[in-house]
Amino acid sequence: xxxxxxxxxxxxxxxxxxxxxxxxxxxxxxxxxxxxxxxxxxxxxxxxxxxxxxxxxxxxxxxxxxxxxxxxxxxxxxxxxxxxxxxxxxxxxxxxxxxxxxxxxxxxxxxxxxxxxxxxxxxxxxxxxxxxxxxxxxxxxxxxxxxxxxxxxxxxxxxxxxxxxxxxxxxxxxxxxxxxxxxxxxxxxxxxxxxxxxxxxxxxxxxxxxxxxxxxxxxxxxxxx
Numbered sequence: 042x043x044x045x046x047x048x049x050x051x052x053x054x055x056x057x058x059x060x061x062x063x064x065x066x067x068x069x070x071x072x073x074x075x076x077x078x079x080x081x082x083x084x085x086x087x088x089x090x091x092x093x094x095x096x097x098x099x100x101x102x103x104x105x106x107x108x109x110x111x112x113x114x115x116x117x118x119x120x121x122x123x124x125x126x127x128x129x130x131x132x133x134x135x136x137x138x139x140x141x142x143x144x145x146x147x148x149x150x151x152x153x154x155x156x157x158x159x160x161x162x163x164x165x166x167x168x169x170x171x172x173x174x175x176x177x178x179x180x181x182x183x184x185x186x187x188x189x190x191x192x193x194x195x196x197x198x199x200x201x202x203x204x205x206x207x208x209x210x211x212x213x214x215x216x217x218x219x220x221x222x223x224x225x226x227x228x229x230x231x232x233x234x235x236x237x238x239x240x241x242x243x244x245x246x247x248x249x250x251x252x253x254x255x256x257x258x259x260x261x262x263x264x265x266x
Contacts, residue, residue: 087123087159094136101136108159109142112188116172116181119163119253122146122189129154148192149206150262156208162219162246162254202245208260210239217254220247241265 091104110124124146130153132138150156172181178201182193196204214231222228224243231237241263248254 087125089125091126091140092136093138098136104140109140110146112146114181114184114188116176116184117163118173119161121161123159123161124189125157125159127154127156145190147190148186148195149208149260152207152262152264154262156258156260158258158260159215160256160258162217162248162256164251164253165248200245202247203243204245205241205243206260207241207265208239208262209241210237211259211261212237212239213257215255215257217248217252218250219254219256220249221245222247 087108089104089106089108090102091106093101093103095101108123108125112122112124114120114122124142127141127147127150129151147156179198182196182198184193185196186193195206196202214233214235216233218233219231220228221231221237222245229237230249
């Protein structure tokens with residue numbers, strides 16, 4: 042099925058209801074959507090506009106497609122990664138490079154590389170929520186690593202949701218609200234338009250509301266001292 046077709050009808054509802062608690066881990070230890078969760082199906086799907094150059098060096102639009110790489114985590118229904126673009130090392134800026142997403146995605150960039158993605162977190166889970174039949178925390182992490190190579194390896198087994206990467210992450214709340222928790226238990230509540238700079242620190246995310254939260258992230262690969 043062509044990726045753009047996946048945004049039609051009911052499928053688009055699933056795509057726009059998307060990530061938190063596999064990223065937070067809590068979906069796999071106790072968290073479905075509340076009955077009063079807001080429906081995001083009336084919102085337009087993300088569109089990625091990609092620019093470049095033609096053979097004469099003139100600036101051109103190379104693509105107006107919807108997000109080229111969409112990753113849904115079945116173990117945590119609604120958790121969705123929209124993989125937009127990535128680079129490694131210092132970009133040459135010729136504008137003639139092929140779309141890097143055509144060859145798949147990865148968890149995080151290497152030193153000097155970048156990763157641009159949207160992550161849609163599902164609503165806060167109600168009391169008594171159970172993951173899909175047969176799903177465990179470990180199987181959920183395996184699924185993440187299979188669909189986004191290496192992603193599940195960054196999450197802790199003993200403290201669900203806590204994870205660390207060798208990156209600086211620039212995050213923006215696009216829609217909804219989010220809670221960020223750090224090592225010492227301190228938390229900050231982020232609303233639409235709020236930003237965070239994650240300096241390679243151990244952390245986890247939790248959606249506090251009965252509606253999805255959409256966040257944008259740009260990760261820049263670094264080296265841990």
